[in-house]
Amino acid sequence: MTYKAIALDMDGTLLSTKNKLTPRAKDTLIQAQKAGLKVILASGRPTFGIMETAKTLRLKEFGGLIVAYNGGRVIDLRTDEVIHERNLTLEECHSIYDLSRIHKVGLMAYDNNNIITEDHDTYIETESKLNNIQINQIPNFKAAVVKGSPKCMATGTPEHLIKVEQEFTAKIGDCFNLFRSMPYFLDIAPKNVSKATALEKALKFLNLNAGELVACGDSYNDIEMIKFAGLGIAIGNAIDELKEIADHITATNDENGVAKAVEKFILNA
Numbered sequence: 001m002t003y004k005a006i007a008l009d010m011d012g013t014l015l016s017t018k019n020k021l022t023p024r025a026k027d028t029l030i031q032a033q034k035a036g037l038k039v040i041l042a043s044g045r046p047t048f049g050i051m052e053t054a055k056t057l058r059l060k061e062f063g064g065l066i067v068a069y070n071g072g073r074v075i076d077l078r079t080d081e082v083i084h085e086r087n088l089t090l091e092e093c094h095s096i097y098d099l100s101r102i103h104k105v106g107l108m109a110y111d112n113n114n115i116i117t118e119d120h121d122t123y124i125e126t127e128s129k130l131n132n133i134q135i136n137q138i139p140n141f142k143a144a145v146v147k148g149s150p151k152c153m154a155t156g157t158p159e160h161l162i163k164v165e166q167e168f169t170a171k172i173g174d175c176f177n178l179f180r181s182m183p184y185f186l187d188i189a190p191k192n193v194s195k196a197t198a199l200e201k202a203l204k205f206l207n208l209n210a211g212e213l214v215a216c217g218d219s220y221n222d223i224e225m226i227k228f229a230g231l232g233i234a235i236g237n238a239i240d241e242l243k244e245i246a247d248h249i250t251a252t253n254d255e256n257g258v259a260k261a262v263e264k265f266i267l268n269a
Contacts, residue, residue: 005202012218014053021056042195044179065205070195177193196224218235220239232245234250
């Protein structure tokens with residue numbers, strides 16, 4: 001099989017634990033793009049938080065795409081056209097907020113390049129720093145969120161979020177998609193929105209099929225796209241659940257796992 005596109009999770013996969021793109025990863029992916037590979041950055045991050053890496057990898061020049069908000073938005077970087085978008089409604093955001101108060105977790109929504117939240121904790125600050133976006137801390141979440149949001153994200157200690165995820169799934173799992181993107185982040189997205197569903201839209205736009213796609217990831221929100229891709233690759237530091245369903249396990253994100261996978265399966269170095 002000749003693979004023509006690669007979908008890459010960012011945090012914990014493409015980026016090192018210092019949230020850096022290594023020179024080897026950059027050079028390997030640019031070389032692959034020059035050979036015709038389409039690169040799709042598929043992340044739970046908001047759009048703004050993906051753009052710096054997309055610029056470094058020259059995705060606009062090579063016609064790459066980004067999948068932001070765990071599948072809520074797909075953008076063709078050559079034209080900056082949004083080719084697919086699905087947001088939580090205003091009513092859905094408000095119902096998630098009510099649930100967050102009951103279960104005592106922090107909650108974020110997104111508006112353009114800002115985080116909207118009533119809360120303040122170290123995890124919300126982490127999201128702000130990771131994506132270089134501002135926190136708009138407001139006194140009334142419902143009054144501030146007036147247009148819905150691509151997703152909401154609950155925050156808390158990993159131990160607490162394990163229980164919260166179970167409780168949210170029991171109460172709203174039929175209406176929303178829930179993802180653990182990091183141990184302290186619980187994403188709440190519209191039903192049937194995931195990296196896999198967004199990649200289906202992206203591949204249709206590129207006139208490709210799932211068999212021509214390689215996907216690399218490390219966490220729970222990557223499981224569906226690893227199953228969806230023709231070749232699913234778990235990074236060496238991935239959770240066990242992802243490794244169990246992956247077709248291949250590469251090195252860790254600090255050992256240039258993505259670059260090594262691209263060299264092995266695409267560049268045949």
